[in-house]
Amino acid sequence: xxxxxxxxxxxxxxxxxxxxxxxxxxxxxxxxxxxxxxxxxxxxxxxxxxxxxxxxxxxxxxxxxxxxxxxxxxxxxxxxxxxxxxxxxxxxxxxxxxxxxxxxxxxxxxxxxxxx
Amino acid sequence: xxxxxxxxxxxxxxxxxxxxxxxxxxxxxxxxxxxxxxxxxxxxxxxxxxxxxxxxxxxxxxxxxxxxxxxxxxxxxxxxxxxxxxxxxxxxxxxxxxxxxxxxxxxxxxxxxxxxxxxxxxxxxxxxxxxxxxxxxxxxxxxxxxxxxxxxxxxxxxxxxxxxxxxxxxxxxxxxxxxxxxxxxxxxxxxxxxxxxxxxxxxxxxxxxxxxxxxxxxxxxxxxxxxxxxxxxxxxxxxxxxxxxxxxxxxxxxxxxxxxxxxxxxxxxxxxxxxxxxxxxxxxxxxxxxxxxxxxxxxxxxxxxxxxxxxxxxxxxxxxxxxxxxxxxxxxxxxxxxxxxxxxxxxxxxxxxxxxxxxxxxxxxxxxxxxxxxxxxxxxxxxxxxxxxxxxxxxxxxxxxxxxxxxxxxxxxxxxxxxxxxxxxxxxxxxxxxxxxxxxxxxxxxxxxxxxxxxxxxxxxxxxxxxxxxxxxxxxxxxxxxxxxxxxxxxxxxxxxxxxxxxxxxxxxxxxxxxxxxxxxxxxxxxxxxxxxxxxxxxxxxxxxxxxxxxxxxxxxxxxxxxxxxxxxxxxxxxxxxxxxxxxxxxxxxxxxxxxxxxxxxxxxxxxxxxxxxxxxxxxxxxxxxxxxxxxxxxxxxxxxx
Numbered sequence: 001x002x003x004x005x006x007x008x009x010x011x012x013x014x015x016x017x018x019x020x021x022x023x024x025x026x027x028x029x030x031x032x033x034x035x036x037x038x039x040x041x042x043x044x045x046x047x048x049x050x051x052x053x054x055x056x057x058x059x060x061x062x063x064x065x066x067x068x069x070x071x072x073x074x075x076x077x078x079x080x081x082x083x084x085x086x087x088x089x090x091x092x093x094x095x096x097x098x099x100x101x102x103x104x105x106x107x108x109x110x111x112x113x114x115x116x
Numbered sequence: 117x118x119x120x121x122x123x124x125x126x127x128x129x130x131x132x133x134x135x136x137x138x139x140x141x142x143x144x145x146x147x148x149x150x151x152x153x154x155x156x157x158x159x160x161x162x163x164x165x166x167x168x169x170x171x172x173x174x175x176x177x178x179x180x181x182x183x184x185x186x187x188x189x190x191x192x193x194x195x196x197x198x199x200x201x202x203x204x205x206x207x208x209x210x211x212x213x214x215x216x217x218x219x220x221x222x223x224x225x226x227x228x229x230x231x232x233x234x235x236x237x238x239x240x241x242x243x244x245x246x247x248x249x250x251x252x253x254x255x256x257x258x259x260x261x262x263x264x265x266x267x268x269x270x271x272x273x274x275x276x277x278x279x280x281x282x283x284x285x286x287x288x289x290x291x292x293x294x295x296x297x298x299x300x301x302x303x304x305x306x307x308x309x310x311x312x313x314x315x316x317x318x319x320x321x322x323x324x325x326x327x328x329x330x331x332x333x334x335x336x337x338x339x340x341x342x343x344x345x346x347x348x349x350x351x352x353x354x355x356x357x358x359x360x361x362x363x364x365x366x367x368x369x370x371x372x373x374x375x376x377x378x379x380x381x382x383x384x385x386x387x388x389x390x391x392x393x394x395x396x397x398x399x400x401x402x403x404x405x406x407x408x409x410x411x412x413x414x415x416x417x418x419x420x421x422x423x424x425x426x427x428x429x430x431x432x433x434x435x436x437x438x439x440x441x442x443x444x445x446x447x448x449x450x451x452x453x454x455x456x457x458x459x460x461x462x463x464x465x466x467x468x469x470x471x472x473x474x475x476x477x478x479x480x481x482x483x484x485x486x487x488x489x490x491x492x493x494x495x496x497x498x499x500x501x502x503x504x505x506x507x508x509x510x511x512x513x514x515x516x517x518x519x520x521x522x523x524x525x526x527x528x529x530x531x532x533x534x535x536x537x538x539x540x541x542x543x544x545x546x547x548x549x550x551x552x553x554x555x556x557x558x559x560x561x562x563x564x565x566x567x568x569x570x571x572x573x574x575x576x577x578x579x580x581x582x583x584x585x586x587x588x589x590x591x592x593x594x595x596x597x598x599x600x601x602x603x604x605x606x607x608x609x610x611x612x613x614x615x616x617x618x619x620x621x622x623x624x625x626x627x628x629x630x631x632x633x634x635x636x637x638x639x640x641x642x643x644x645x646x647x648x649x650x651x652x653x654x655x656x657x658x659x660x661x662x663x664x665x666x667x668x669x670x671x672x673x674x675x676x677x678x679x680x681x682x683x684x685x686x687x688x689x690x691x692x693x694x695x696x697x698x699x700x701x702x703x704x705x706x707x708x709x710x711x712x713x714x715x716x717x718x719x720x721x722x723x724x725x726x727x728x729x730x731x732x733x734x735x736x737x738x739x740x741x742x743x744x745x746x747x748x749x750x751x752x753x754x755x756x757x758x
Contacts, residue, residue, distance in 0.1 A: 011160075016167075022146075022154075033142075044129065047222055048124040048128070050122025066180055091163075
């Protein structure tokens, strides 16, 4: 019998950080683009009238709605990956502790209470 | 959409389009980076109890950007339309100096004019493009991650979309971002699917549909098949085999646009065969891998008649293993190149069959002319079914002369030269077509192909009013079978063939076969109406003792149908011609109807009796005619009457 957790928890924190970073960049880009589009659309619509302009309004609203949904989805995954990263850290610590205890037991068996 | 006035500053709308498309591109790049990072995380294999597979989140971002791009492009089109409508009555010399003020000034136009210029609703299309782009990104990501199962799932779900969706899908797949992706990704994915016919079929068929979409970018057809660079690192032959196999996998199943197939043929077949210094000239003939890729291209052509006609009628060149240079149409070059390679020959025959069904008569004439100039004995037997089909499908085209620069048919003498009926020692090219269609390379008659060709001819005759063309075609089609031991061999023996052709003419036209009709039909099968008349006149004068007056009357019969008309009258009972015909053929209503139709159309000039009683009263002298014309025919030489 060896130590109870001989292998590290499988989780690449570097890759997880890179994914979170890319997701946050995209969320920021979506937010800024949505704002920029709204501002430019409002300016353009001061002179643009008629049915095509009204259809454009619908599209701008659709873009905002879709962007909000995308941002929500990406944020959820940021949370999921971050939580997973935390969970992996916590789990690794628990494994490390258990392994350490196991090693301590082998080094100082006399310290163990009788009957255990 | 109302019919009132609407306004905008055109330049603001076009500027929006340019600016917003930049945003879309930024977002697409961000989406790709997300997928890259997510793929890296998934590939690192996180403990499943901690984190399951993260989906391709970037694909949705890309789909969103592509959908927005359709709207942004549309805004630019609306701005352009405002400008065009606003300035349509402005003189060009004024506009030249004032265009900026029109772009940046307020334009007021009729809404109906605007709707006429930017009528289509772009939003549904944008939604579809966005969905296609997101799917493409998922496939790219799955392929990049080596997730074969997910690649298969996505690819097998490609069916059921329209051509435009497919085009948007492949164009997204081909769009390189940060040096990642590009047209080679399309062929790489196709190659990865090639062991699995079901997946490759779904992928190729989607690509084929995409290439036929009006929104397909033709430059992508060019970029999908890159010209081979023999100067790169490594063994060029091996590299060519590798790259061409990879690209040929894209052509296994779909039906592609002509421009893509022309490009594929140029890169994968024409270039290596055409270049005398190429690594793939003489040795290519014996390289089954290379030939296999040629087959794939030809098989793709066989599913696209218009492309097959363009490619196979195009000018080609190669050097054979005997170091002979062969030039001509690609059909001719390939027939010569392939020799007797069974699979290749069949693929080539299928491509020729398809080309024969193109709508372009000029190309088909060029194609058939090229094939007809190949020595019929070296044409591989497995290509002959395709050739026979192309000949059969184009009997009507072959019955006409080659069009001149103005699109007019050549003179009948030219047609006769094409057919080889003017006494040349060699067969004419059209004759060779029939010979290679009906015989194998060793002269064995292929009764299946011969029967098929005859059935086509009969069907064509039924719908074709031009009797001289009928005679001419039958004259060419008749290959005289000769039994040699257990084998039936065929030979083109002109007098006999022409005589049988003439008989076929008579039969086809619904006439009672007799030596006179055979004679005139035989003359027709030489391709010259005048000869038919002269031959018949002389034969009749000799055998019947007719005088000059009668000959003059008969001279009016040189139009082919009239000639047969009289011919039939000789076999009749001497009564008025139409009645005679009806009586003679009373047992066959179809023949009666045919004769009546001819009589109605080909009757003598108005006010004259149909034909003289002398013309119609030869029945008692018919046996003499029968005996005489056979001799006359056997000894006849058309040049004597020229």
